[in-house]
Amino acid sequence: MNQFLVFVKKEWLHIWRDRRTLFILIWMPVVQILLYGFALTNEVKNSRIAIFDQSRDLSTQAISEKLAASRYFNLIKNVYSYKEIEATFRQGKIRLAVVFPNNFRNDLLHTNHAQIQLIADASDPNTANTLTNYASSIINDYQQSLTQNEELPYTIKTQVRMLYNPELKGAYNFVPGVMALVLMLVCAMMTSISIVREKEIGTMEVILVSPLKPFRIIIAKTIPYLIVSLLNIATILLLSVFVLDVPIVGSLLLLIGESILFTVTALSLGILISNTAKTQQTAQFTSMMSLFLPTLLFSGFLFPVENMPIPLQVISNIVPAKWYYIIVKSVMIKGLGFSAIWKETLILVGMTAVLLGISIKNFKIRLS
Amino acid sequence: MRVLKFLLQKELRQIFRDPSILKILFIMPMVQLLILPLAADFEIKNINLGVVDHDHSEYSRKLVTKIISSGYFRLKDYSPSFRQGLHSIELDKTDLILEIPAHFERDLVKENQSTLLVAVNAINGIKAGLGGAYIQGIIQDYNQGIRTQWIQQPRLLPQPTIEVSFSDWFNPNMNYRVFMVPGILVMLITIIGSSFASNNIIREKEMGTIEQINVSPIKKSQFILGKLIPFWLLALAVLTFGLLLARIVYGIVPLGHYITIYIFASIYLLAILGLGLLLSTYAQTQQQSMLVSFFITMIFNLLSGLFTPIESMPEWAQVITRLNPVSYFIEVMRMVVLKGSGLADIKTHILAMLGFAVFFNGWAILNYRKRSG
Numbered sequence A: 001m002n003q004f005l006v007f008v009k010k011e012w013l014h015i016w017r018d019r020r021t022l023f024i025l026i027w028m029p030v031v032q033i034l035l036y037g038f039a040l041t042n043e044v045k046n047s048r049i050a051i052f053d054q055s056r057d058l059s060t061q062a063i064s065e066k067l068a069a070s071r072y073f074n075l076i077k078n079v080y081s082y083k084e085i086e087a088t089f090r091q092g093k094i095r096l097a098v099v100f101p102n103n104f105r106n107d108l109l110h111t112n113h114a115q116i117q118l119i120a121d122a123s124d125p126n127t128a129n130t131l132t133n134y135a136s137s138i139i140n141d142y143q144q145s146l147t148q149n150e151e152l153p154y155t156i157k158t159q160v161r162m163l164y165n166p167e168l169k170g171a172y173n174f175v176p177g178v179m180a181l182v183l184m185l186v187c188a189m190m191t192s193i194s195i196v197r198e199k200e201i202g203t204m205e206v207i208l209v210s211p212l213k214p215f216r217i218i219i220a221k222t223i224p225y226l227i228v229s230l231l232n233i234a235t236i237l238l239l240s241v242f243v244l245d246v247p248i249v250g251s252l253l254l255l256i257g258e259s260i261l262f263t264v265t266a267l268s269l270g271i272l273i274s275n276t277a278k279t280q281q282t283a284q285f286t287s288m289m290s291l292f293l294p295t296l297l298f299s300g301f302l303f304p305v306e307n308m309p310i311p312l313q314v315i316s317n318i319v320p321a322k323w324y325y326i327i328v329k330s331v332m333i334k335g336l337g338f339s340a341i342w343k344e345t346l347i348l349v350g351m352t353a354v355l356l357g358i359s360i361k362n363f364k365i366r367l368s
Numbered sequence B: 001m002r003v004l005k006f007l008l009q010k011e012l013r014q015i016f017r018d019p020s021i022l023k024i025l026f027i028m029p030m031v032q033l034l035i036l037p038l039a040a041d042f043e044i045k046n047i048n049l050g051v052v053d054h055d056h057s058e059y060s061r062k063l064v065t066k067i068i069s070s071g072y073f074r075l076k077d078y079s080p081s082f083r084q085g086l087h088s089i090e091l092d093k094t095d096l097i098l099e100i101p102a103h104f105e106r107d108l109v110k111e112n113q114s115t116l117l118v119a120v121n122a123i124n125g126i127k128a129g130l131g132g133a134y135i136q137g138i139i140q141d142y143n144q145g146i147r148t149q150w151i152q153q154p155r156l157l158p159q160p161t162i163e164v165s166f167s168d169w170f171n172p173n174m175n176y177r178v179f180m181v182p183g184i185l186v187m188l189i190t191i192i193g194s195s196f197a198s199n200n201i202i203r204e205k206e207m208g209t210i211e212q213i214n215v216s217p218i219k220k221s222q223f224i225l226g227k228l229i230p231f232w233l234l235a236l237a238v239l240t241f242g243l244l245l246a247r248i249v250y251g252i253v254p255l256g257h258y259i260t261i262y263i264f265a266s267i268y269l270l271a272i273l274g275l276g277l278l279l280s281t282y283a284q285t286q287q288q289s290m291l292v293s294f295f296i297t298m299i300f301n302l303l304s305g306l307f308t309p310i311e312s313m314p315e316w317a318q319v320i321t322r323l324n325p326v327s328y329f330i331e332v333m334r335m336v337v338l339k340g341s342g343l344a345d346i347k348t349h350i351l352a353m354l355g356f357a358v359f360f361n362g363w364a365i366l367n368y369r370k371r372s373g
Helices: A002-017 A019-039 A058-069 A082-090 A104-111 A125-146 A171-201 A203-208 A214-242 A252-276 A280-298 A310-316 A320-334 A338-362 B002-016 B019-039 B058-069 B082-090 B104-110 B125-150 B176-207 B210-214 B220-250 B258-282 B286-302 B315-322 B325-339 B347-367
Strands: A047-053 A073-078 A096-100 A113-121 A155-163 B047-053 B073-078 B096-100 B113-121 B161-169
Touching: A002 A019, A002 A214, A019 A171, A019 A214, A019 B286, A019 B315, A047 A058, A047 A082, A047 A125, A058 A073, A058 A096, A058 A104, A058 A125, A082 A096, A082 B325, A096 A125, A104 A113, A113 A125, A125 B161, A125 B176, A155 B125, A171 A203, A171 A214, A171 A252, A171 A280, A171 A320, A171 B286, A203 A214, A214 A252, A252 A280, A252 A320, A252 A338, A280 A310, A280 A320, A280 B019, A280 B176, A280 B286, A310 B019, A320 A338, B002 B019, B002 B220, B019 B176, B019 B220, B047 B058, B047 B082, B047 B125, B058 B073, B058 B096, B058 B104, B058 B125, B073 B082, B082 B096, B082 B113, B096 B125, B104 B113, B113 B125, B176 B210, B176 B220, B176 B258, B176 B286, B176 B325, B220 B258, B220 B347, B258 B286, B258 B325, B258 B347, B286 B325, B325 B347
Parallel strands: A047 A073, A047 A096, A113 B161, A155 B113, B047 B073, B047 B096
Antiparallel strands: A096 A113, B096 B113
């Protein structure tokens, strides 16, 4: 046991004395949480628009002002021809152009019918859709203000209740995702690289002739990373509660227990990769391709899994992060107990057992 | 010049004789370009609907049918009580519950008013917001239908109406892939440019072979050029491969010229490779440099406008995107591919990128020391 602890200490010193790596390992989750929390939203606001007003009357001015005053739009330019609209789009200066035809107000008041054309830069289809929706609802408002509001008969009212996240904050969705991502990265990628590094530099030989059992050596390598990742979980949870206002509704103990389970899964994946990789570069690449990318793609926090083609949806089931993500969402945000997540937990336990089994079996005592 | 030629020969041999690097270089674009665009489908559809119908009337059935036939919703659950409906939300079986109260039809007809309850799982805020909006739109439509049914004479009250017509320029089919693929390609060559070059130098440091270079008459600039050129060529090859894939698999043909893309890409790669070199002058071990370059490319990619629009970011983040070479290339790529922009349209981008290239490479050369330790 004492020998084992000595090895743990050696590994710990490796990490501790490499201040740059340690610095990044500790700050990575902080930066990710802050970026996702504050910088990355799909919410559309301050979109740059241009107006092509051929009529220039009271109505078009009123509508233009309404558009410019809304928080969705930012009027940056008045244009005077379709050609100019196209050029402005091409330079990437605007997202939407609003075109009023001649005699807008006249038509509206006398024939009761007038037209507005919205031209969207649909290279980003989602934003284009959202923008045209916002613009037409602002125009609609203006139209309503022209007519008296009257009580309509036979009205169905709809009450919408947003469960768990009434303010529709993005943070509720990605905090669990970032947890999965960071754990995968720290545990699997860093462990595999650090084991392969010993192989590449040649120090593995020294370790393998030591009296400690080879597999214990590997376990000793993983423990410091386990500690770092627990630290990361703590940072993420603290940030999400105190900075992003995402509360932990369920049991903290259960959440931490499940996180440790997932950490072990990730660590065994790391060991597995280190078994096969010969150079650090290959180890890094394999972890990126087979761990990081699938976690990003299939855990469901960035890309909607339900929109993917069926084969990809099937593949998503073998990604451990997907199950961990479900667990964290259920415990942390929905506040559910163990009874709701025993299935997912069992899947993770099963995966871990299989992975550990394979990596123990494949662990080579001899160098090539 | 002759020295440089030998260096290049050495580097190219090193690359081509390491099968794992080549594999990586060609598998990575395949995987990213084939899987990512399939996965990155942010269109909101397939919302799983749970219905709690206490009314069981003709009206309630018609409403549910109308919602399903809209194409956005899939009926996944029919529960007798709201509690049970909520349970299937907890299990992620449904995303949204529609509760139709008892006497929905009677209240509507007799009392002129009736209230429906919609409860949405809002953990994913975007999906919840749009899902809620869609279902409200459908209910309003349904309501309008009922009104015209009950109010005998059609309402031909001459009210002023504004008709809004839409045109979707540059991507009339609203194809999300045309938007994503060029951006993903940028991400790809960014990763190759920044991490491979820096790893390569550090590997020499770690293995000790850099000592040999340090004691040779090779000049600093020759050494750096010798590292830069092979990866510059390699990244351009990957770009070509990626553009080909995009053309064959997704039928994406840029509206603008390929030449515009290549001109910008070659300057961009100088900047990104310079960044990689810069990182390598600071890092001591491969583990360090991998982590650092991973960290930086992650921030660059997240703040590049690839996944979320830059205008939506807060002011401080927008300032960062101006200091982020990736965001320029993604913008240029999308402008050239989708809008057919030419060199004149992107001249400010080119100038900015030249600035980045000079800055990173200059710093890297200043910081590279032939002395060890």
